[in-house]
Amino acid sequence: MSEDAPTAVYLAIYIITFLIGFPNSALALYSCINKIQRKPIPIDIFMLNLAISDLIFLTFLPIKMKEAADNMVWNMPYYLCHFHLFVFFLPVYSSSLFLTAISAERYVCIAFPVKYKSPKRIIYTVPVCVGIWVIVAVSFIFVYKAAYIDSDEADNTTNQRPLVTEPQTCYSNFTEKQLRELLPVRLGLAVVFFFLSLLTCCFCYISFIRILLKCPFINRQRKLRAIGLALGTLLVFASSFAPLNISHLVGFINKKNPEWRMTALTLSTLNACYDPIIFFCISREMRRVIKVCAKAFFRFYANLKGQFTQNNK
Template sequence: MSNNYTDSPTTVFLTIYIITFLIGFPHTTLAFCTSIRKIHNKPIPMTFFMLNLAVSDLIFLTFLPVKMKEAADNMVWNMPYSLCHFNLFMFFLPIYSSSLFLAAISAERYVCVTFPVKYKSPRRITYTILICVFIWVLVIVTTVFAYKAAYTDSDEVDNTTNQGPLVTEPQQCFFNFTGKQLKDLLKMRLVAVVLFFCAPLIICCFCYISVIRILSKLPLIRRCRRLRAIGLALGTLLVFAICFAPFSVSHLVGYVRQENPKWRMKALMLSTLNACFDPIIFFCISSEMRMAIKDCMKGIFRFYTYIKRFLLLLLYA
């Protein structure tokens, strides 16, 4: 049986998943711990957004091994099918929330640079918490509606879809849809493109362009701060261009053609790299994160030096 999954190079899928996990998990865990410590000592709005972005990535990375198992089985679902339902929810939830938290971080940076006096207002912590809650509620509600659309029973039958169970043998996760299921799902995907790609991208572009212009006109601003602002902007745009854009384009193409594009799973695979690029964001916005990474690098260098000396001693003994 030929389909969108088995036609794809599953070895590439598995490789991307493993690389994402190995790079993303330690850096995201470090960002999470750093944010918790900073909030405990001196809470600021940016740290709350960084914490929520780290939580979003950790949720994604925690369930990524399930996708690894699926790719290792050539995209055949050999696990309990109830896990497919839950894994889908926990897989798409962080992808959508990440784009909104990246937009929130860009807006926070813009407010910090443009209105430095108002930025120090104690009320901003309350506003930040409310924004974070709103983002999670919006993402959860949208994901639930998309999930409901995909699993709604339908009596409609056509030449391209099957009536009855969502999957056929060999069992696959989130692939076969009835005509009504696909129609409702494509509508929700179009909503997702507007809410979780177009709107956040516009906000990020406006905020970071404004921030860079303002900092470039201030003579007393240190060069390293300008470079961090540029790095933050480039890192964010990199995430949108590589991770979110192909996936969103697949939604648009699918809605126009009223079908699942054959290359959709490849675009979804690229979205997993989001957890690899987010450490760039953490590095640019947190001095504690930069210090922690520098300490880790020093420790690795010392370990390498000790191992090198030990091997030399064994060689010349």
């Protein structure tokens, strides 16, 4: 697909992501809170922040749905364009860092089991999470500034061109001056939040698998499940964030936005569907919560069916 592909495809992806991701992310948040209240460990703190990141993204995803339904014409108040950029891109980049932190935690868990159980480690986890949010937010300010300001103006006044160079669109058309400022910033984001994070995840999970295979006291079934989860997480990370960040690299090389950038951006939203799968595989608490919810649903369905049958007699 390219940018002239039917926007109905983008709308369908947004709707599927919202319907699947929102309830599962809410369950993940609930299970993380329950687990932390009982016995907090560092990986639970990172998973909690990942769930919050996904919920922020999914809560405001209907703005993207509205844009796609209007054939990418911006028919909403102009200030929402700026706001939705923040709540759309902030969770995308924060998710990549929290997934990286989770991969590091899983590596430390098996490589240094004694240190991992130290209660002092939980003290350092919260500042790390706060640091991730701050880093992503500050990075977005650079993107926002680069897209807004024509810094090459000869006069000394601050000339702010609108982020939306055509009033009917949002964050799609830029002047040449804006692109000269924006493309290097995007490349920096791709290097820090994707390529370095991907290398870190690869190192952690490959080391995790190597150590796991050498452990004689772990049965084969548990090893295969852990290896499958590690490889699956890497696949989710790459498939979710690679298209968008590769578009940053291609855009920097070609000095323009790739025609398929909108498709790459849309595919990155699917990460909100994949993250709950990781929660389900890692967290025993979330599996328990899902079982409880499933039993309650089937009990409600059985009662409703019984009442319906009695009324028809």
